Amino acid sequence: MRALVTLPTGDSPESFPGRSGNCSCNSGICICRSSMTIKYRRQSISTRTQTHKGVQGNGSAEGDIVEVDEFKEVNEYKEVFLTGSKVNLALATPSDAQQQDLMSSAVVKNMIAEVSDSDEEDARQFTLGILTKFSEIRRKAQQDHWDPNPSNKSKFAVQAGAKMIELKCYNDFNDVGRVPGVRVGDCYSYSYELLLLGLHRHLRGNICHLSSTSEAARTKYSNLSVVLSIIAGENDRINGEKLMFIGQGGKQKQSRAETGNLALMNSCNLGLPVRVIRREKDTDSDTGQRFTYYGLYKVVKYFLDSGPHGHSVYKFFLLREGNQPSLETMLPHLSPKPDLSSAPGILLTADISDGVEQTPVRVVNAVDVNAPDTFQYITTVVYPYKNGSAQLPFRAQACECVYTCENGVCSCVKRNSGNVSAYNDDGHLIRVRNIVYECGPLCNCSIIACRNRVSQKGLRWRLEVFRTMSKGWGVRTLDLIPSGSFVCELTGELLTSTVAAERENDEYLFNLDFHSNARARNKPSSKSSKGKPVLVEPATDQGSKAVHYVIDCRLKGNVARFINHSCKPNLFVQGVLHDHADLNRGHIMLFAGEDIAAHTEISYDYGYELDSVRDIHGNVIAKECHCGARFCRKRMY
Numbered sequence: 001m002r003a004l005v006t007l008p009t010g011d012s013p014e015s016f017p018g019r020s021g022n023c024s025c026n027s028g029i030c031i032c033r034s035s036m037t038i039k040y041r042r043q044s045i046s047t048r049t050q051t052h053k054g055v056q057g058n059g060s061a062e063g064d065i066v067e068v069d070e071f072k073e074v075n076e077y078k079e080v081f082l083t084g085s086k087v088n089l090a091l092a093t094p095s096d097a098q099q100q101d102l103m104s105s106a107v108v109k110n111m112i113a114e115v116s117d118s119d120e121e122d123a124r125q126f127t128l129g130i131l132t133k134f135s136e137i138r139r140k141a142q143q144d145h146w147d148p149n150p151s152n153k154s155k156f157a158v159q160a161g162a163k164m165i166e167l168k169c170y171n172d173f174n175d176v177g178r179v180p181g182v183r184v185g186d187c188y189s190y191s192y193e194l195l196l197l198g199l200h201r202h203l204r205g206n207i208c209h210l211s212s213t214s215e216a217a218r219t220k221y222s223n224l225s226v227v228l229s230i231i232a233g234e235n236d237r238i239n240g241e242k243l244m245f246i247g248q249g250g251k252q253k254q255s256r257a258e259t260g261n262l263a264l265m266n267s268c269n270l271g272l273p274v275r276v277i278r279r280e281k282d283t284d285s286d287t288g289q290r291f292t293y294y295g296l297y298k299v300v301k302y303f304l305d306s307g308p309h310g311h312s313v314y315k316f317f318l319l320r321e322g323n324q325p326s327l328e329t330m331l332p333h334l335s336p337k338p339d340l341s342s343a344p345g346i347l348l349t350a351d352i353s354d355g356v357e358q359t360p361v362r363v364v365n366a367v368d369v370n371a372p373d374t375f376q377y378i379t380t381v382v383y384p385y386k387n388g389s390a391q392l393p394f395r396a397q398a399c400e401c402v403y404t405c406e407n408g409v410c411s412c413v414k415r416n417s418g419n420v421s422a423y424n425d426d427g428h429l430i431r432v433r434n435i436v437y438e439c440g441p442l443c444n445c446s447i448i449a450c451r452n453r454v455s456q457k458g459l460r461w462r463l464e465v466f467r468t469m470s471k472g473w474g475v476r477t478l479d480l481i482p483s484g485s486f487v488c489e490l491t492g493e494l495l496t497s498t499v500a501a502e503r504e505n506d507e508y509l510f511n512l513d514f515h516s517n518a519r520a521r522n523k524p525s526s527k528s529s530k531g532k533p534v535l536v537e538p539a540t541d542q543g544s545k546a547v548h549y550v551i552d553c554r555l556k557g558n559v560a561r562f563i564n565h566s567c568k569p570n571l572f573v574q575g576v577l578h579d580h581a582d583l584n585r586g587h588i589m590l591f592a593g594e595d596i597a598a599h600t601e602i603s604y605d606y607g608y609e610l611d612s613v614r615d616i617h618g619n620v621i622a623k624e625c626h627c628g629a630r631f632c633r634k635r636m637y
C-alpha cells in the first residue's frame with residue numbers, strides 16, 4: 001500500500017517530526033491522542049527551539065539555556081524505572097547466608113538487573129533522552145561561542161555535562177551490573193555521556209569502583225570496595241570474549257593492591273560482574289575517540305607482571321558473561337572481513353549496494369532463511385522517460401559563490417525561509433522546513449567545501465539491513481547518529497500517480513505530498529490544529545497545474561526502501577531541492593530526529609491516516625503495526 005511520506009508542513013519549530021510521539025500529522029493537521037503526548041510534544045518543541053534565532057512563543061529567547069521543566073520527560077522515565085515499584089533494580093540486603101555465598105565467590109544472581117521488556121523500553125527512552133539533551137545543550141553552547149579550533153570542542157561537552165548535572169538530568173544508577181537502557185554495542189564520543197548514563201562514573205580514571213564505606217558496599221558487598229566498570233584502552237588486550245586489563249599504577253613505581261586494583265581483586269573474589277567499555281581512536285568522532293559498551297565480564301584471575309614502563313603491574317584476566325548479545329553481531333567492526341561461509345544465515349551480503357554507496361550496506365539475517373528480493377540499487381531518483389528522453393523537472397537556480405556559501409551572501413542559502421542556511425556548522429539540520437534549498441550542479445561553489453550541500457553527498461553512517469521478527473526487513477544503524485544528521489535519501493522511480501496506480505505491488509510506493517502542503521501554504525490565513533499559523537513559502541517557479549508524484553522503490557531503490565514505519569520514529573522526512581526547482585518533486589531526505597544509538601532500528605512515520613485505505617468496494621483495509629513503540633497506534637492504516 002502506498003505510504004504518504006509525512007512532509008514538514010510548516011516552518012514552526014514544533015514540526016520536528018522525529019518526536020511526534022502519539023500525534024499523527026498530515027497536511028498541517030496533528031491529532032494527538034492524549035494529554036501526555038501533547039505534553040511530550042510541547043517539550044520537544046522547547047528543546048528544539050534552542051537552536052532558533054529570535055523569541056519563541058513561550059517567551060523564552062533563543063539564547064536561553066533550557067529550563068528545568070524541559071527535562072521533565074527524561075526525569076519522568078527516570079522516576080518510573082529507577083524509583084518506581086515496578087522495577088526492582090536495587091538488590092535486597094543480603095542475609096547472613098547470602099553474604100556467605102558472596103564471600104565464597106558464588107555467582108551472584110540478579111546482578112544483571114532483571115527488567116521486563118516494557119520497563120527496559122522505558123529505560124531505553126530515558127537513556128536516549130539523556131544523550132539527546134546532552135547533545136542539544138552541547139551543540140547550542142558550541143553555536144553560541146563558535147570556536148574554530150576543533151580541539152576546544154571538549155570544553156562545550158564539559159559545559160553541557162555540568163549543566164545536565166545541575167539540572168539533575170542523569171541516571172543515578174550506582175551499582176554493580178548492567179545499566180538498564182544501555183545496550184551492548186552502544187557507542188559514545190564523550191566520557192561525559194558515560195558519566196551521565198551511569199555507565200562509568202569517572203571522567204578520567206579507567207576503573208570506577210564503589211568505595212568500601214558506601215551504602216551499597218556496606219549492605220551488599222561485605223564492606224568491600226568493588227568495581228562497577230572499567231575502560232579498556234590501547235594497552236589492554238581485548239579479544240572479543242577475553243580481556244587482559246592492566247590495573248592502576250606501574251608508571252613510576254610498582255603498582256599496588258589498593259584503590260581500583262583492590263576493588264578489581266574484590267570483584268574477582270566475590271564473583272561480581274564488571275561493565276566493560278572499550279576506548280578506541282575514531283577519526284569520525286568529534287573527540288577523535290569512541291567508547292563502545294562491550295557488556296558484563298567477570299574477573300577470573302589477577303597476577304603481577306612486568307608493565308610497559310619497566311615496573312611491575314597488576315594484570316586482570318576477564319571473561320565475558322553469557323546471556324548477552326553476541327559481540328559478532330553487535331559489533332561488526334570486530335570482524336572486518338566476515339567469512340560468509342562460516343556465518344550462513346547471518347551475513348548475507350557485505351554490501352547490498354555493490355560498491356555504489358561510499359559506505360557499504362550489510363544484509364544480515366538471524367531470524368529465518370529469507371534473502372531480500374532482487375532490485376536495482378540506485379543512489380539518485382530516476383525520472384520517467386517520454387519520447388526517448390528523461391522528463392526532467394525545472395532547472396534549478398544557481399549561485400555565483402566562490403568555494404563555499406555563507407549566510408547573507410549565497411543566493412541558494414537565501415532562498416531558505418529566513419534567508420539563512422538550514423544547517424549549522426556541523427551540517428545538522430537546525431529545524432524542519434517546508435523545503436530546504438541546497439546548492440546544486442549549476443552552482444559555482446565547491447562540491448566538497450560548500451556547507452550548503454549536506455544531503456547530496458551519499459551515505460555517511462554505517463547502515464545495516466536486517467531481518468526483523470514481524471516486519472520483514474528493516475534497517476538499523478551501526479553508528480551513533482547525532483540528532484539533525486542527514487541519514488539517507490529515499491530513491492526510486494519517480495512516477496506520476498496515474499502511472500503508479502497501474503503498478504501491481506504497492507508496498508514500496510511513496511506519495512510525494514508536496515502538492516497538498518503547497519496548497520496549505522498558499523493560504524496565508526490557514527492554521528494548523530495547534531493554532532500556529534502555517535508559514536507561507538515564497539512564490540515558486542512550479543507550473544500552475546500541479547501533478548501528484550509517487551516514488552516506487554520496489555524494482556529500483558536504495559537502503560531506504562527497507563526502512564519501516566514507526567509510530568514513534570527516530571527519523572523524519574525533509575524535502576530538499578538542489579538539482580531542480582520543482583516543489584512537487586523535491587528529494588525525500590531522511591534526517592535523524594534524535595540521537596540514535598548504534599544498533600537501533602531506524603524508522604519514520606509513513607503518515608497513513610487510519611481507515612484511509614479501502615478496497616474497490618469501499619471497505620476499510622486495516623494493517624497491523626508492529627513498530628513496538630510505547631504508544632503504537634496498533635495499525636499502520
Ligand SMILES: C[S@@+](CC[C@H](N)C(=O)[O-])C[C@H]1O[C@@H](n2cnc3c(N)ncnc32)[C@H](O)[C@@H]1O
Pocket residue numbers: 001470471472473474507508561562563564565566624625626627636
Ligand atoms: C517499504 S517496505 C519496508 C521494508 C519491508 N519491511 C521489507 O521487508 O522489505 C513497507 C512494508 O514493510 C512492512 N512494514 C513496515 N513497517 C511496518 C510496521 N511498523 N508494522 C508492520 N509492517 C511494517 C509492511 O508490509 C509495509 O508494507
